[in-house]
Amino acid sequence: MSLTVLKLGGSVITDKDRADTLDDETLGRVADAIGDASVDDLVLVHGGGSFGHHHASEHGVSKTTGSSDIDAVTDIHGAMKTLNNFVLSRLHDREISAVPVHPFSAAVRDATASLTLPTGQIETMLEEGFVPVLHGDVVAHEGEGVTVVSGDELVVSVARHLDADRVGFCSTVPGVLDENDEVIPEITTYEAVADVLGESESTDVTGGMAGKVRSLLELGAPASIFSPDDVSSFLDGETPGTRIDATGEQTD
Numbered sequence: 001m002s003l004t005v006l007k008l009g010g011s012v013i014t015d016k017d018r019a020d021t022l023d024d025e026t027l028g029r030v031a032d033a034i035g036d037a038s039v040d041d042l043v044l045v046h047g048g049g050s051f052g053h054h055h056a057s058e059h060g061v062s063k064t065t066g067s068s069d070i071d072a073v074t075d076i077h078g079a080m081k082t083l084n085n086f087v088l089s090r091l092h093d094r095e096i097s098a099v100p101v102h103p104f105s106a107a108v109r110d111a112t113a114s115l116t117l118p119t120g121q122i123e124t125m126l127e128e129g130f131v132p133v134l135h136g137d138v139v140a141h142e143g144e145g146v147t148v149v150s151g152d153e154l155v156v157s158v159a160r161h162l163d164a165d166r167v168g169f170c171s172t173v174p175g176v177l178d179e180n181d182e183v184i185p186e187i188t189t190y191e192a193v194a195d196v197l198g199e200s201e202s203t204d205v206t207g208g209m210a211g212k213v214r215s216l217l218e219l220g221a222p223a224s225i226f227s228p229d230d231v232s233s234f235l236d237g238e239t240p241g242t243r244i245d246a247t248g249e250q251t252d
């Protein structure tokens with residue numbers, strides 16, 4: 001069985017400029033594309049958008065700056081569970097057997113900020129025909145209280161441990177854009193694109209496109225970044241948008 005890991009960007013499924021607001025139209029379109037696709041095993045991960053980032057920013061929590069304040073933990077984790085429930089419900093409407101995986105209850109960062117995410121439960125969910133849906137969250141972090149874990153980090157961790165065949169990131173942009181706003185077809189080193197990579201245009205505590213490209217170059221396998229319009233073609237086996245591949249292997 002081939003495994004696909006697909007991240008739905010928080011800026012795709014929420015209105016990133018309005019706190020706690022869903023972009024139901026785009027989420028519905030993406031859920032339609034997933035429902036219509038014929039993939040073997042699928043793991044979904046979604047980002048924080050205006051749910052996670054807004055609350056994380058209010059409490060001053062990021063991937064590196066933690067908090068032990070229980071209000072910070074419950075606000076950020078609670079907002080992400082609310083968003084996860086919306087995503088699950090839209091997937092269930094398309095008869096996709098989506099089940100939640102809340103990273104706060106499973107993952108941990110050690111004192112060097114290295115992330116450990118157990119994947120045994122995800123493997124069994126897949127074997128039993130479910131579609132696990134993870135999300136950016138807070139995680140217990142040794143010496144810091146909790147810090148944010150981004151969906152991008154979770155994708156890399158799951159894809160590595162389960163040896164994913166295909167990895168895709170659906171974002172608001174059609175790919176990584178160059179200085180003329182043209183899609184860069186392939187990225188093999190961070191240095192080659194560092195000058196054009198920026199933060200997200202809206203509140204984002206995990207590093208925007210620059211953070212995404214960095215995470216994907218660490219994956220050790222090819223991944224694609226594309227827009228909601230390209231979810232179907234990605235799930236059909238094509239390589240839309242920007243292909244990120246630190247191994248430098250050429251496509252056919």
Ligand SMILES: Nc1ncnc2c1ncn2[C@@H]1O[C@H](COP(=O)(O)OP(=O)(O)OP(=O)(O)O)[C@@H](O)[C@H]1O
Pocket residue numbers: 008009010011012046047048049053151170171172173175176177178196197198199200201202204206207208209210212
């Ligand atoms: N060179 C670039 N090419 C494309 N987008 C860029 C570039 N530089 C900065 N960006 C910004 O990065 C954003 C994508 O990163 P962002 O973190 O918002 O994505 P996401 O994964 O959809 O959201 P989230 O982090 O909430 O899950 C784009 O919407 C754009 O504003």
Ligand SMILES: C=C(C)CCOP(=O)(O)O
Pocket residue numbers: 010046047048049052053056076080135136137138148149150151152205206
């Ligand atoms: C801000 C939180 C809680 C999650 C961030 O996940 P991301 O949007 O994938 O970076």
